[in-house]
């Protein structure tokens with residue numbers, strides 16, 4: 001097993017030509033494909049048989065189709081469920097290949113993980129879309145090499161969680177387009193109630209890629225409105241063009257580095273943002289799970305009612321040079337994470353390192369000068385009410401919930417104090433909160449960034 005997992009990278013074609021990694025090279029992806037075809041077989045067993053067939057997925061699958069020996073371990077209740085390409089197993093797709101307007105079936109079950117790799121499956125069953133081999137191979141490889149070097153000076157982000165100071169189990173760096181934006185970030189913007197001191201300007205390679213990402217994302221947004229929303233932009237989704245004016249670059253150095261379940265902060269992006277995430281280097285699993293307040297329910301009501309245990313996780317293996325687009329509703333209705341891995345197939349350039357660039361649109365309407373401020377004088381953080389709101393946000397505040405725990409408020413936006421989230425034990429939250437009020441395009445309805453309705 002080790003020989004496969006730590007096998008040497010393929011030889012380069014010439015000494016100065018970087019090696020390309022095709023999606024087929026990743027063990028994660030091969031396992032995802034096999035797991036989808038043979039969902040009753042343990043992952044460990046799949047890996048062993050794959051190794052015995054020298055990494056050949058088809059030969060492995062043929063072997064597995066033969067009657068199982070009595071001793072073959074069969075999976076019980078947990079593990080991988082579903083298909084990598086679901087199309088051949090469901091009749092949901094229209095003949096054109098576009099998603100049907102039928103209510104999506106719940107495909108993943110409690111305690112189980114559905115692995116999806118095929119772009120059409122991902123588009124149909126998650127709030128995301130994916131483009132494999134996004135950049136010309138050489139550009140992707142050069143960008144990876146540059147960012148691996150940059151990442152040597154990245155830091156872990158520290159924040160406060162229920163009075164404990166925790167730091168993220170990976171490092172990151174933050175990039176903006178100009179010196180002016182850099183100064184604004186340092187002087188005006190707050191994150192987790194504090195400031196970011198290490199802000200950088202986009203490197204020439206990040207800048208070149210940003211233009212491509214921007215064009216692709218704007219096209220993808222329009223395609224999604226057509227294929228998933230009957231041509232009608234969802235409420236609160238901005239209608240202005242998406243502009244990639246900021247980039248968080250994450251570095252995961254080794255299988256244990258990860259990021260836990262979270263949603264990305266809406267404060268400066270506004271409601272229903274689009275975020276584009278370019279993966280470089282070793283393949284890692286990006287996981288998604290729907291926040292239970294937003295599980296599809298029958299009959300469909302708003303807010304939807306649900307059994308919080310109905311749905312499991314969806315795992316998307318993200319190979320080198322893949323662009324994942326998190327569309328409108330991803331941040332409001334789903335959580336995402338990058339889970340620790342048991343083993344990795346080293347990438348020829350970065351070894352066990354994965355670099356991820358999330359390009360974001362910091363909208364001028366959400367500049368911190370217009371963000372409502374809490375009693376501590378700090379711009380509030382923009383959140384959505386979900387069934388998690390009570391434990392997630394209201395602990396440690398002095399005031400009551402102000403209605404934020406009520407089911408009828410699921411899906412509503414609010415601002416709350418974030419000053420208590422800085423890693424300083426003397427700082428407490430002031431308990432302030434304000435309902436957010438946005439127009440059809442997700443723009444704040446008044447110049448202060450939210451209406452002045454009293455908590456209730």
Ligand SMILES: O=C(O)CCC(=O)C(=O)O
Nearest residue numbers: 248250264286338356358
């Ligand atoms: O590394 C990834 O794919 C996800 C990163 C992420 O979730 C974030 O930066 O907010």
Ligand SMILES: [Fe+2]
Nearest residue numbers: 262263264336
């Ligand atoms: Fe995120």
